[in-house]
Amino acid sequence: MHGNDDVGMQKEDWVSRCANLIVLAYQSCGVVYGDLSTSPLYVYKSTFSGSLRKYQDEETVFGVFSIVFWTLTLIPLLKYVIIVLGADDNGEGGTFALYSLLVRHAKFNLMPNQQAADEELSTYFKPGYTAQDTPILKAFRNFLEKHRKSRTFLLVMVLFGASLVIGDGVLTPAMSGKPLILSHLFVVSVLLRAADWPDILLLALFRFICPPPPPPPPVLSSFSGLQVHSNTLTNGQVVLLSCIVLLCLFTLQHWGTSRVAFLFAPVVIIWLLCLAAIGIYNIAVWNPRVLRALSPIYLVRFFQRTGRDGWISLGGVLLSMTGTEAMYADLGHFTADSIRVAFVGLIYPCLVLQYMGQAAFLSKSPDCDMHFVFFESVPRRIFWPVLVLATLAAIVGSQAVISATFSIVRQCSALGCFPRVKIVHTSRRIHGQIYSPEINWILLVVCLAVTIGFRDTNLIGNAYGMACAGVMVVTTLLMSLVMVFVWQQGVVLASLFLLAFLPVEAAYLLASVMKVPQGGWLPLALSLLVVFVMYVWHYGTRRRHLFDVQNKVSLKWLHALGPSLGIVRVPGIGLIYSELATGVPAIFSHFVTNLPAFHQVLVFVCVKAVPVPHVRKAERHLIGRVGPREFRMYRCVVRHGYKDVLADDYDFENDLVLRLAEFVHMEAAEQQDDAGGPPQQQRNSDGSVEGRMAIVNRPIDPLEAGLHMRRPFFNSLEESLVVRAAVAANNADNNATTGKSETLQSLQTMYEAESPGFANRRRVQFEINEEDGGQMDPAVREELRALVEAKHAGVA
Incomplete structure (x- = not known):
């Protein structure tokens, strides 16, 4: 019986895991693959936009499809799906994830203010990691660690990859700007038909996809035989419509995508199924022999026949990735x-079928206008539904890239590589949905400039392909280092990985470089500008930290002042923010010299980023003492990952008091364990002594009902502190106590109702637990009493 129950439970668990996997796979279609799924709109158009037009026959078309097929198989399928997805940083991915893995498992870090205690984080090293260096690997590691230029080059390479992703945030909406107009023109065209307007106006509306060079060739197959006159809808009017749509797209960013995100997955899935169906139809109707092009022989024949022209056309094939x-x-x-x-x-499979179907159509349509190859391959009866789906898919793809740009900027800022910008979280449920007003408007301005300046999706496509190739090359180089230093698979395996993928990606990158005069200069210029800003900011951050370290106050000078610091100590907690994780900042000597009084309790607070995506709440705070106990001076280092969201000031203040109280207990317990010996200390570089930093990571347990705190507190603090919600029984008692007028009382009630955080802040009180039977050390009790009194007096 027990055996059958175990089998049943295992089966239910397996079914549950499979169901969860399918749900996540369904959701990923709308978030991850929106951009990749719209590539069939412009791959063949961009590939045959140059000198390859003179080779537009069946053999050449089959060769192009063979390159597209093997490119999709080698890079997205083999490299990313099978290999790169396994290099996650505690579940996170991206360029910064690879870099953070490297700086943690090898000393490649240039970030200042790092401590040995950071390596004790539970997520710092990969599970089961142990350093196992062969002589070759050890020599390679020592070379990279000792030479600062090599570490700087690694950082610049990572920043360059991040800047290319930011460039995608400009190029993708610009590339999709004209397809985004489709939904608006669809409605307009219906109204024109209802009003019996000439068909020539409808034809002009669809010339936006990519204005062909004069003389204008035939357009969509549904209107074959008709010509479009240039005076019906000028290119300037098309650009104006594109700018209006882009303005609407970026203006709506502050609303977030949580309200429409549930539509992303079905839109992309229906679009992909539609692509597959159209591809199968074209294969069956136009040329079933296209199946032969799956052989790499056609790839070889293509380059033998086209030579340099074929190699340059790889910039268009690159758009398929x-x-x-x-x-x-x-x-x-x-x-x-x-x-x-x-x-x-x-x-x-859907993308392969679509590219195969377009190739079958092109092989039998040598006179087809390549500017409209996708829509001409669509059967006439389903043209309008496909048009709407293409528009919706372009919107999803553009939104995904814009959101990714916000995420990259936040990560760069957290690691000290980008100026601090405002980050707004647009969803309470989904952690990753953020919005940055400054970055959004910068993207809008640059995107409008690109749309107005280029006016042609072929030129924008050249720029887009170069950005894509650059990011892939950076990922390949970083991935090879991860194989060596993190996975410890040896230099040989990493070299095979480079030999398998780097030549292919380098060929695409060089083909894109050949198109620098035709638009490829744009991502290069944008990336260099962003890299310059990032590196200058990072360099300035490091120099500022070095200045603070060289000019920090000596603890010997602080001890000479005595517990009063030579000034009056008034009730309250003073928080002094500093970039230093050790030592006393130079600004403190200015306070002591020029201020007549200072707070009874002083806490030096350092908020710093560590090279991990997330830091657990239990490991976030490092608490230590500055000077002897009677000085009432502490240090709190708040550590956060490059994807963490920092709590607000109110949560931090209350949590800090509890952490300090817990640290006092831990320190007293250690002294008792050491038979009354002095607490462990660490010596700074200037020879002064500072109390040891400790991680306060006791388990968290909810408080009594009625305390409206967002974060519960520690169960162990019940031995020393009781946190109560001093909620008034009725307003009459409060009115009699305060003596405020009815108008002022009503205004206060309204403010507290609209600002619950303020009301909760006023009502939280900390009290010493007097029911411990006298077991608490008198010195500990006195220090806790001073801490509680200071908190009630206020925090500044």
Whole structure:
């Protein structure tokens, strides 16, 4: 019986895991693959936009499809799905995830203010990691660790990859700007038909996809035989409509995507199924022999026949991989298995069928206008539904890239590589949905400039392809280092990885470089500008920290002042923010010299980033003492990962008091364990002594009902502190006590109702537990009493 029950439970657990995997795979389709799924709109158009037009026959078309097929197989499927997705940083992905893995498992870090205690974080090293260096690996590691230029080059390479992703945030909406107008023009065209307007106006509306060079060739197959006159709708009017749509897209960013995100997955899935159906239809109707192009022989023949022209056309084929990096960058929102299932089960076969179908159509349509190849391959009866789906898919793809840009900027700012910008969380339930007003408006301005300046999706496509190739090369180089230093698979395996993927990606990158005069200069210029800003900011951050370290106050001078610090100590807690994790900042000597009084309790607070995506709440605070106990001076180092969200001031203040109280207990317990010996201390570089930093990580337990605190407190504090919610029994008692007028009381009631955090802050009280039977050490009791009194007096 027990055996059958165990089997049943295992079966239910397996079914539950499978169901969860399918749900995550379904959701990932809308978030991860929005950009990749819209690539069929412009791959063949961009590939045949140059000198390859003179080779537009069946053999060449089959060769192009063979390159597209093997590119999708080698890079997205083999490299990303099978290998790169396994290099997660505690479930997170992206360029910074690879970099953080490297700086933790090897001393490549240039970030200042790092401590040995950071390596004690539970998420710092990979589970089961032990340093096992071979002689070759050890020499390689020592070379990178000792030479600062090599570490600087590694950081610049990471920043360059991040800047290319930010560039995608400009190029993707600009690339999709004209498809986004489709929904508006669809409604307009229906109204024009209802009003019996000439068909020539409807034709002009669809010339926006990519204005062909004069003389204007035939347009959509549904209107074959008709010509579009340039005076019906000028290119300037099309650009104006594109700018209006882009303005609406960026203006609505502050609302977030949580209200419409549930539509992303079905839109992309229906769009992909539609692509697959159209591809199968074109294969069956136009040229079933296109199946032969799956052989790499056609790839070889293509380059033998086209030569240099074929190599340059790789810049267009490269667009079939745009959005591939999102599989790894969005790993934190899903799981590696769910992303793999979605790609292998839906994305990959649908895209292959669509590209194959377009190739079959092109092989039998040598006179087809390449500017409209996708829409001309669509059967006439379903043209309008496909048009609407293409518009919705373009919107989803653009939104995903814009959101990824916000995330990259936040990570760069957390690691001290980007100026601090305002971050707004647009969803209470979904952690990763953020919005930055400053970055949003900068993206809008640059995107409008690109749309107005280029006016052609072919030029924008050239720029887009170069950005995509650059990110892939950076990922390949970082991934090879991860294989060596994190996975410890040896230099040989990492070299094989480089030999398998780097030549292919380098060929695409060089082909994109050849198109620098035709738009490829744009991502290069944007990336260099962003890298310059990032590196200058990071360099300034390091120099400022070095200045603070060289000019910090000696603890010997502080001890000479005595417990009063030579000034009057008034009730209250003073928080002094500093970038230093050790030592006393130089500004403190200015306070002591120029202020007549200072707070009874002083806490030096340092908020710093560590190279991990998230720091657990139990490991976030490092608490220590500055000087002897009677000085009432403490240090609190608040550590956060590059994807963490810092709590507000109110939570921090109350949590800090409890952490300090717990530290006092821990310190007293250690002294008792050491038979009354002095507490452990650490010596600074200037020879002064400072109390040991400790992680206060006691378990968290909810407080009594009625305390409206967002974070509960420690169960162990019940031995020393009782936190009570001093809620008034009725307003009459409060009115008699305060003596305030009815008008003022009503205004206060309204304010507290609208600002619950303020009301809760006033009502929280800390009291010493007097029911401990006298077991508490008198010195500890006195220190806790001083801490409680200071908190009630106020925090500044």
